[in-house]
Amino acid sequence: xxxxxxxxxxxxxxxxxxTGLTREEIEEQEKLRREYVAAFKKNLEARxxxxxxxxxxxxxxxxxxxx
Numbered sequence: 386x387x388x389x390x391x392x393x394x395x396x397x398x399x400x401x402x403x404t405g406l407t408r409e410e411i412e413e414q415e416k417l418r419r420e421y422v423a424a425f426k427k428n429l430e431a432r433x434x435x436x437x438x439x440x441x442x443x444x445x446x447x448x449x450x451x452x
Contacts, residue, residue, distance in 0.1 A: 390417055 394417040397410055406414065437445040 394421060
C-alpha cells in the first residue's frame with residue numbers, strides 16, 4: 386500500500402478516536418482498510434511462496450497451500 390494512503394488511514398483513525406468521523410470519512414476509512422488488508426494478504430502469500438521448512442535431516446520442503 387502506498388505511503389499517502391497509509392498516512393490517510395492513520396489520520397482517519399486518529400480523528401475517529403478524538404472527535405469522530407463523518408459518513409464520508411467512515412466510508413473512506415472502510416475502503417482504505419480493505420485495500421490495506423488486501424495488500425497485507427498479497428505480501429504474506431508472496432513471502433510464504435518463498436518459504437521452505439527444513440526437517441531434522443536437513444531436507445528442505447516448500448510450504449504448500451492447504452485446500
